[in-house]
Amino acid sequence: MLKINEIKKSFGKKAVLKGISAKFPQGKTTVIVGPSGSGKTTLLRSLDMLVTPDSGTLDFDDLHLDFAKPISNKENKELRDKTSMVFQNWNLFPNLTILKNITASPIFVHHVAKEQAETNAHNLLKEVGLDEYADAYPDELSGGQQQRISICRALAVKPEYILLDEPTSALDPESEMMILKMLERLAKEGQSMIMVTHNMQFAKDAADKILLVENGEVEFDGAKDAFFSQSSIRVKEFLQGISLK
């Protein structure tokens, strides 16, 4: 179980996270929603130390990080071994082929034998119907295809949690649908996921838990059903705001 407590982060004078506490249950999908600029991406990036919080704690099984103190490289690595992020703009490595994008971390970081890493990568590529592109470079693929590859790349390191930062917001509707179906399948398979999204339909279909973040604070933290039954005024306002758009 991944837990954070009183996470705070400021960029200059602007406080982006103002003491966020939350639990992200294992084997479940937690969706983080909120208006633009609410701090949800910063929160997600904090979970992988791509942003280092100013204070607060993070607990992940036996790992305990206190951000008020310097985090060692060992602790950092331990956290990143358990998590892997999928980005809004997929961020594939343009200089590596699709196969090497997927096998780079298993081979160079986790020291998996090359043949084994490649077999795993081909299996992942087959699952998403892109094995024929194994030797292509990212630039030769469409955005939707690249995002599917980036999910494969995240899965290849067998993370306990996959963190997804608006994975469909830069995609056309057809590609978005394909990615969401892929994520729904992963959710059903019990892959722990934490996803920042504006896609309420996905939240409705696949989320177990919703976290509504606004102005760097948690406005709602609870089960999906409670969220969509608009149990609080703020949730109601948020959902109404979205439906207006």
Added chain:
Amino acid sequence: MWDIVISALPKLLEAMVKYTIPLTLLSFTFGIIIAVIVALIKFLNPKVSGIVSILWKLLRLLASFYVWVFRSTPLLVQLFIIFFGLPAIGVKLPAFTAAVIGFSLNTGAYASETIRSALLSVNKDQWDAAYTLGFSTPKTLWKIIMPQAFRIVLPPLSNEFIGLVKDTSLASTITIAEMFQIIQQYAAQNYEPLLMYVEVAALYAMLCTILSVLQRYLEKKSSRYMKGDKN
């Protein structure tokens, strides 16, 4: 007329093989090693504290000072200081060594800024993607950032390399019998300065053309992952 041109050719080619080419290759190799180290010192911002942090800041200051000195003074003056000036404080270097040191330090200063700008131009997202996959900073640099920076740095570094070939002619001023000094001697003997200097210019141009072809080949190879250029 052609007799004069042909008579100078063997000595010129000998000077090219003996001095111009080794001077260029050695100086560029050492220069690039210096440049990479200096660029990394100025580019990296490691999370260190205490004495290590102070040492790192000192190192950065030193790197910036070195770049400032060698970019702010003429190469010819640098060569004169190293060869004619240093003996005054007991450092007497053979001419060839002095030339290699001078050219390497000069190339290192310019190329370090070129390399640093190439490293900066690789999208920051690439670091995030590597970090989330567990790559350490050195591994991210080596496996992900540097190969992408190489494609960007190749044209300006090739420029430096080609520039260096021509700059080696300055070694003639510190007693090295490279191509330019040889042709000066011929011109003084046969009173055909135009012919002689055009001949040596043609040889420099030939060397630089070979390097330009090599540059195009390397550019093509390093850009193979860009759309529409798979060869």
